[in-house]
Amino acid sequence: MAYSVLAFLEKNNKGFESFPEELIFKFSLVLLVLDGSTGWGLDIFMRITCALMLAFDSFSKNRVLWLIISLLLLFFNSLQFYILDNHKILFVYWVLLITFYLWTDKDSNYLKSNAKILIGLVMFFAVFQKLINGFGSPGFLHGRFLFDSRFMLVTHFMIDTPYEVLANNQNSIAILKTLPNDNSFVSLTSTPFMGRVLYAFQLFGLVFEALVAFLFLFSKKNTIAKDIALLAFCIGTYFIFPVIGFSSILLILGIAQSTKKMRKFYIITFILIQFIKVPWQQIIFYLNNSL
Amino acid sequence: MHLQFAFFIYMKFLKHIDNYLICYILVIVAVVQLYNSQFDSLTPWKGGGFGMFSTNKTTNITAVGYKSNGDSILIKVIGSKFNVPISNTFLTSTKNYPKKENLRKLGMQIIHSYLKPTTVEIPANIDKNTLDHINKNERFYKLVYEPKYYENDDTAHAEDAIKIQSLKIRVFETDFFENELIVKKKFIKEIEINY
Numbered sequence: 149m150a151y152s153v154l155a156f157l158e159k160n161n162k163g164f165e166s167f168p169e170e171l172i173f174k175f176s177l178v179l180l181v182l183d184g185s186t187g188w189g190l191d192i193f194m195r196i197t198c199a200l201m202l203a204f205d206s207f208s209k210n211r212v213l214w215l216i217i218s219l220l221l222l223f224f225n226s227l228q229f230y231i232l233d234n235h236k237i238l239f240v241y242w243v244l245l246i247t248f249y250l251w252t253d254k255d256s257n258y259l260k261s262n263a264k265i266l267i268g269l270v271m272f273f274a275v276f277q278k279l280i281n282g283f284g285s286p287g288f289l290h291g292r293f294l295f296d297s298r299f300m301l302v303t304h305f306m307i308d309t310p311y312e313v314l315a316n317n318q319n320s321i322a323i324l325k326t327l328p329n330d331n332s333f334v335s336l337t338s339t340p341f342m343g344r345v346l347y348a349f350q351l352f353g354l355v356f357e358a359l360v361a362f363l364f365l366f367s368k369k370n371t372i373a374k375d376i377a378l379l380a381f382c383i384g385t386y387f388i389f390p391v392i393g394f395s396s397i398l399l400i401l402g403i404a405q406s407t408k409k410m411r412k413f414y415i416i417t418f419i420l421i422q423f424i425k426v427p428w429q430q431i432i433f434y435l436n437n438s439l
Numbered sequence: 440m441h442l443q444f445a446f447f448i449y450m451k452f453l454k455h456i457d458n459y460l461i462c463y464i465l466v467i468v469a470v471v472q473l474y475n476s477q478f479d480s481l482t483p484w485k486g487g488g489f490g491m492f493s494t495n496k497t498t499n500i501t502a503v504g505y506k507s508n509g510d511s512i513l514i515k516v517i518g519s520k521f522n523v524p525i526s527n528t529f530l531t532s533t534k535n536y537p538k539k540e541n542l543r544k545l546g547m548q549i550i551h552s553y554l555k556p557t558t559v560e561i562p563a564n565i566d567k568n569t570l571d572h573i574n575k576n577e578r579f580y581k582l583v584y585e586p587k588y589y590e591n592d593d594t595a596h597a598e599d600a601i602k603i604q605s606l607k608i609r610v611f612e613t614d615f616f617e618n619e620l621i622v623k624k625k626f627i628k629e630i631e632i633n634y
Contacts, residue, residue, distance in 0.1 A: 228528060228532065229485075229486065229487075230481070230485050230486060230531075230532045230535045230536045231485065231528060231531045231532050231535060232485065232487075233485075233491070234484075234485070234487060234488075234489050234490075234491050237468070237487045238465075238489075241461050241464065241465055244461055244464075245461045248460070248461070254458075258458065261458070261459075262458075262459065262461060262462060265459065265462045266461070266462060266465065269462060269465050269466065269469075270465075270489050273469045273473075273488060273489040273490070274489045274490070274491070274493070276473075277473070277476075277483050277488060277489060277490030277493040278490075278492075278493040280473075280477065281483055281490065281493040281494040281496075282494065283493055283494070286617050287495070287615060287616070287617035288492075288493075288494065288495055288615075290615070290617050291495040291615030291617070291622075292492075292495065294615070295615075295622065316562070316564075317564075319562065320562035320564050320565065321613070321622050323559065323560070323561065323562055323565075324562075324565065324613070324622065324624060325499040325501070325611075325613060325624070326501060326513065326515050326559070326583060327501065327513075327569065327573075327580075327624075328501040328502070328503055328513070328607075328609045329569055329572060329624075330611070330624070330625065330626040331568075331623065331624070331625065331626075332565065332566060332568075332569040332623070332624055333565070333566045333569075333619075333621040333622060333623035333624070334562060334564045334565050334566070334621065334622050335564045335566070335619075335620060335621050336564070336615075336620050336621065336622065337620070338620055343617060389492065391491075
């Protein structure tokens with residue numbers, strides 16, 4: 149039984165046509181191993197299957213295995229669609245694209261042109277959503293930095309507010325959310341300086357994101373301006389908003405659509421971005437308090 | 440000639456769809472998400488519309504339970520993988536998109552659970568009107584009840600856990616207002632569920 153399954157799989161192996169193609173497949177498999185799925189059931193399958201596909205080169209481009217991965221990702225992710233982070237959904241699109249590529253007679257330009265447009269569309273919708281949700285007005289980043297635990301230590305350093313006060317903000321909001329009373333509110337503590345600095349960052353981020361969207365949707369395939377903009381966006385954004393999955397999938401899409409000249413910069417950034425896992429804020433906090 | 444031209448355009452269109460099918464799927468999902476987040480209660484952060492980090496608005500679900508003697512109690516709606524009979528996944532999904540059928544399902548899960556009392560400490564930075572209201576209704580706000588699993592009725596009763604007869608779920612939207620530096624909640628909708 150095992151031999152016949154293996155023989156069937158081997159029949160569907162395909163060899164890599166070029167080094168860039170191999171790079172795209174292997175980076176995608178790496179991401180599937182590290183951050184491919186949501187939920188333990190699929191996660192175990194992904195880790196085992198994709199790790200083996202990486203280890204045994206001839207299976208890295210196996211079209212049956214990629215089809216199974218796509219179908220399972222589609223099925224499990226649709227079960228928890230409203231709790232999934234958007235980068236997981238983007239990742240499903242990418243895996244589907246790879247599967248389509250393997251099951252049709254399309255050339256490698258198919259992956260390249262689709263990766264470019266996917267990046268452009270993601271950035272476009274991110275900007276559009278921000279605009280219609282009032283991101284252009286002050287307040288979004290200021291609020292996040294006052295009650296989102298991921299950024300509260302930065303706030304603590306910026307305005308010298310004791311960390312306990314910020315942690316109390318979070319507790320107060322949690323209790324506010326339990327109360328069934330309309331128009332109830334809790335007051336927070338901050339400074340006008342903090343609001344101005346964060347609003348400037350907010351606007352800069354919005355304009356930069358729009359620039360990346362514009363370049364990826366409307367520039368020529370080989371222009372390097374779009375690559376420089378995306379690389380700067382990934383480094384600038386994800387060291388503050390540490391969503392490693394999103395930065396990784398954007399960089400893999402970046403690798404897929406880039407020229408040979410720019411590819412190495414994407415790989416270097418992919419390596420650099422892994423350092424967002426380091427808990428910088430906590431390290432600085434503990435160093436500050438222990439000295 | 441016209442027919443030939445139309446056929447040519449049609450074939451070109453099909454070829455374009457074939458080449459960029461996944462991009463079209465992304466656009467369709469994002470447009471549906473945009474519709475649901477703007478005209479229904481789906482959060483912009485989820486659902487494939489790429490609206491993460493676009494707003495501080497969040498939905499929050501509150502619940503008031505009614506005992507068989509008519510007394511009302513404040514319930515904290517929490518989820519957990521282990522000791523709470525409401526799964527985190529289901530609760531998060533319902534908070535992200537509080538559809539009526541999911542709220543009803545959530546309500547039934549709360550009604551069928553034992554509710555364990557814990558004390559609640561009202562924060563000092565809450566607004567004066569709410570604080571006055573809480574002080575006037577001290578008995579109601581003194582304890583908050585959380586759904587919890589119990590092996591049997593005896594262990595539940597030993598921890599003063601109770602069951603309720605009916606429930607009112609109220610959905611609010613919480614947002615940060617920079618001018619006043621406040622996080623404020625606004626009523627959205629409510630449903631009643633009976634045992």
